[in-house]
Amino acid sequence: MNKFLELKTISLFLFLISIILVFWCSDSTHKSSDAEIPSKPFGIVIHGGAGNMERANYSVEQIAAYKERLNAALTKGYSVLENGGTALDAVEQTIIVLENSPLFNAGKGAVFTNNGLNELDAAIMDGSNLNAGAVAGVTTIKNPIKLARAVMEKSKHVMMIGKGAEIFAAEQNIEIVDPSYFRTEERWKALQKIKMHEQNKDESYLNNNYDYKFGTVGCAALDINGNLAAGTSTGGMTNKKYGRVGDVPIIGAGTYANNNTCALSATGHGEFFIRNVVTHDISALMEYKNLSLKEAANEVVMKKLVQQKGGGGVIGIDKAGNITMPFNTKGMFRGFKTSDGKSVVKIFRD
Amino acid sequence: MNKFLELKTISLFLFLISIILVFWCSDSTHKSSDAEIPSKPFGIVIHGGAGNMERANYSVEQIAAYKERLNAALTKGYSVLENGGTALDAVEQTIIVLENSPLFNAGKGAVFTNNGLNELDAAIMDGSNLNAGAVAGVTTIKNPIKLARAVMEKSKHVMMIGKGAEIFAAEQNIEIVDPSYFRTEERWKALQKIKMHEQNKDESYLNNNYDYKFGTVGCAALDINGNLAAGTSTGGMTNKKYGRVGDVPIIGAGTYANNNTCALSATGHGEFFIRNVVTHDISALMEYKNLSLKEAANEVVMKKLVQQKGGGGVIGIDKAGNITMPFNTKGMFRGFKTSDGKSVVKIFRD
Numbered sequence: 001m002n003k004f005l006e007l008k009t010i011s012l013f014l015f016l017i018s019i020i021l022v023f024w025c026s027d028s029t030h031k032s033s034d035a036e037i038p039s040k041p042f043g044i045v046i047h048g049g050a051g052n053m054e055r056a057n058y059s060v061e062q063i064a065a066y067k068e069r070l071n072a073a074l075t076k077g078y079s080v081l082e083n084g085g086t087a088l089d090a091v092e093q094t095i096i097v098l099e100n101s102p103l104f105n106a107g108k109g110a111v112f113t114n115n116g117l118n119e120l121d122a123a124i125m126d127g128s129n130l131n132a133g134a135v136a137g138v139t140t141i142k143n144p145i146k147l148a149r150a151v152m153e154k155s156k157h158v159m160m161i162g163k164g165a166e167i168f169a170a171e172q173n174i175e176i177v178d179p180s181y182f183r184t185e186e187r188w189k190a191l192q193k194i195k196m197h198e199q200n201k202d203e204s205y206l207n208n209n210y211d212y213k214f215g216t217v218g219c220a221a222l223d224i225n226g227n228l229a230a231g232t233s234t235g236g237m238t239n240k241k242y243g244r245v246g247d248v249p250i251i252g253a254g255t256y257a258n259n260n261t262c263a264l265s266a267t268g269h270g271e272f273f274i275r276n277v278v279t280h281d282i283s284a285l286m287e288y289k290n291l292s293l294k295e296a297a298n299e300v301v302m303k304k305l306v307q308q309k310g311g312g313g314v315i316g317i318d319k320a321g322n323i324t325m326p327f328n329t330k331g332m333f334r335g336f337k338t339s340d341g342k343s344v345v346k347i348f349r350d
Numbered sequence: 351m352n353k354f355l356e357l358k359t360i361s362l363f364l365f366l367i368s369i370i371l372v373f374w375c376s377d378s379t380h381k382s383s384d385a386e387i388p389s390k391p392f393g394i395v396i397h398g399g400a401g402n403m404e405r406a407n408y409s410v411e412q413i414a415a416y417k418e419r420l421n422a423a424l425t426k427g428y429s430v431l432e433n434g435g436t437a438l439d440a441v442e443q444t445i446i447v448l449e450n451s452p453l454f455n456a457g458k459g460a461v462f463t464n465n466g467l468n469e470l471d472a473a474i475m476d477g478s479n480l481n482a483g484a485v486a487g488v489t490t491i492k493n494p495i496k497l498a499r500a501v502m503e504k505s506k507h508v509m510m511i512g513k514g515a516e517i518f519a520a521e522q523n524i525e526i527v528d529p530s531y532f533r534t535e536e537r538w539k540a541l542q543k544i545k546m547h548e549q550n551k552d553e554s555y556l557n558n559n560y561d562y563k564f565g566t567v568g569c570a571a572l573d574i575n576g577n578l579a580a581g582t583s584t585g586g587m588t589n590k591k592y593g594r595v596g597d598v599p600i601i602g603a604g605t606y607a608n609n610n611t612c613a614l615s616a617t618g619h620g621e622f623f624i625r626n627v628v629t630h631d632i633s634a635l636m637e638y639k640n641l642s643l644k645e646a647a648n649e650v651v652m653k654k655l656v657q658q659k660g661g662g663g664v665i666g667i668d669k670a671g672n673i674t675m676p677f678n679t680k681g682m683f684r685g686f687k688t689s690d691g692k693s694v695v696k697i698f699r700d
Contacts, residue, residue, distance in 0.1 A: 130625040130658075136595075137511050157594045158624045161487050162512045164593020243514020244507040245486075252602045252627035274508045275480040277602035277630040284634035308480075 041321030044077040048333030049215035050313040073097040087221040087229035095145040098217035105215030110235020112191040118182035127228030127257030134249035218265025228263035246270025252280035268312010293318040391671030394427040398683030399565035400663040423447040437571040437579035445495040448567035455565030460585020462541040468532035477578030477607030484599035568615025578613035596620025602630035618662010643668040
């Protein structure tokens with residue numbers, strides 16, 4: 001009996017020791033893994049517009065030039081995040097690089113309206129508090145994304161349009177430029193070409209070569225504090241009339257960020273993106289239907305929009321740092337860079 | 351054995367007869383009920399703005415005047431539906447009645463901007479095909495809801511702003527008026543009062559008496575063909591600056607309709623309604639989380655917006671004809687009329 005008790009005590013003792021060891025080990029493993037990789041993921045994803053781009057229509061030099069600018073934008077935003085900066089700063093800085101490049105339809109190099117102007121729209125959203133800022137129809141703001149951020153942070157409003165937005169910009173010392181700053185010969189020729197086809201009532205050209213509806217830049221980011229942000233900037237649609245505004249400055253259509261789900265920026269035939277409230281719909285599918293970012297974005301971009309023939313794409317990042325970049329056109333200027341060491345820049349489908 | 355077979359045959363025969371009778375009866379019951387009440391429900395719901403209205407601040411005559419106009423608007427829209435008209439026509443006709451009344455902050459009687467203008471926004475959406483039209487910052491359009499509908503039906507765009515929208519209006523023979531048409535003495539005095547408090551830096555007044563942020567008209571309808579539509583029209587916020595645009599012309603924020611779920615129009619502190627993509631969020635909660643219209647609208651208006659101190663309300667109707675009219679302010683001009691004979695017009699909470 002005594003021997004039995006002794007055995008029982010020893011077993012119990014050994015059992016307790018093993019339990020302690022197991023906990024101690026698992027704890028130390030945890031700590032050592034913490035030291036090896038960053039505890040919190042972060043990353044950035046961008047687009048420079050979707051459209052029916054085909055490799056055959058681009059020279060090697062053109063492709064290299066686009067990829068160089070996309071990489072420069074990603075590098076800029078990623079360095080902000082790497083140094084502990086906010087998703088909001090990363091988004092703004094990245095979009096400024098793209099706005100300042102004549103290659104993209106935003107800021108310098110924006111497309112022309114029917115009456116030969118460049119009318120710019122932009123929006124930015126902070127997923128941590130759902131604050132947002134947007135501007136539409138501005139013609140003298142060098143970097144519309146800066147003005148969108150000022151609307152968010154320095155006014156009580158979310159959206160400002162036209163001359164009023166420019167008066168606010170001047171008060172906030174946002175850089176004003178002469179409208180001629182935005183002009184590039186390529187965009188000017190594109191306007192003349194469409195006007196010619198319009199005069200000739202060449203519906204087949206206007207319906208099939210609809211890249212003039214696209215081209216926008218956008219960015220979404222996750223920072224090391226788990227905050228998400230998104231922004232979008234555009235020159236709109238070549239030959240647009242009547243003060244038309246697309247999806248870009250519409251919160252929930254072209255731009256949306258919510259720490260509960262993801263940050264998104266869209267590009268495409270804006271009217272379809274407004275009607276389908278595209279970026280909020282993707283977020284809602286994640287929040288209410290438990291879809292992953294990829295599943296939700298595919299549901300909207302590759303099913304709903306395809307059914308309606310709404311061409312375009314979306315880029316997004318979720319709170320875990322997962323990236324998605326679906327598009328239903330032939331191509332989309334796009335790329336991402338994440339803290340797990342992955343980095344991609346692509347234009348065409350392959 | 352023979353007797354047993356005979357009994358079996360008779361039983362089988364009686365069983366079949368009874369089955370036929372049951373089906374015949376249930377079918378005829380169905381038909382007779384069809385003849386008694388309309389086969390398809392229809393209805394209309396409106397608002398004339400939410401705010402911190404208290405009964406003590408209104409005279410009996412004022413209350414009667416508001417109720418008379420709300421009833422007139424409901425009667426107009428309901429008669430369209432009763433005669434087999436579309437939800438879209440009902441929404442437009444109803445909103446025209448409210449825009450033409452100086453009592454509401456839309457069309458005639460719109461509030462004044464900081465620089466003494468009336469800048470009007472409106473939107474309309476067709477739930478059967480997700481088509482939508484919106485205008486913002488127009489100053490000479492007698493009935494902005496008509497222009498929103500023309501944008502939806504006569505252009506390839508969804509949203510037009512400012513002068514461009516007015517050029518389109520002229521081309522579409524939409525009635526243009528002199529800006530002085532919109533002026534009412536009451537709204538003019540309201541602007542002077544706020545400016546005085548602003549000059550005196552009376553933050554307490556500006557933060558607590560925030561009815562100047564509200565007041566909008568809206569309508570949602572279900573027609574006998576099961577189609578839903580919604581529309582909203584506003585003069586915006588008293589003393590607004592910088593071409594500020596609120597939630598009204600933002601599809602998914604102030605206005606949304608989708609035959610899969612419901613039709614909604616919002617009123618309140620627009621910035622919060624944009625950030626929360628309020629009307630699309632209610633629709634998404636119904637579609638993706640199977641909430642009822644009432645549950646979904648309460649979740650957004652009475653929880654999410656209340657947490658953020660975003661004052662306002664929403665009116666809506668779902669595809670079965672159910673109505674909801676939640677608001678988190680002290681009052682909301684509101685009413686509905688449905689094909690089951692129910693009709694309500696209210697202003698205050700009680």
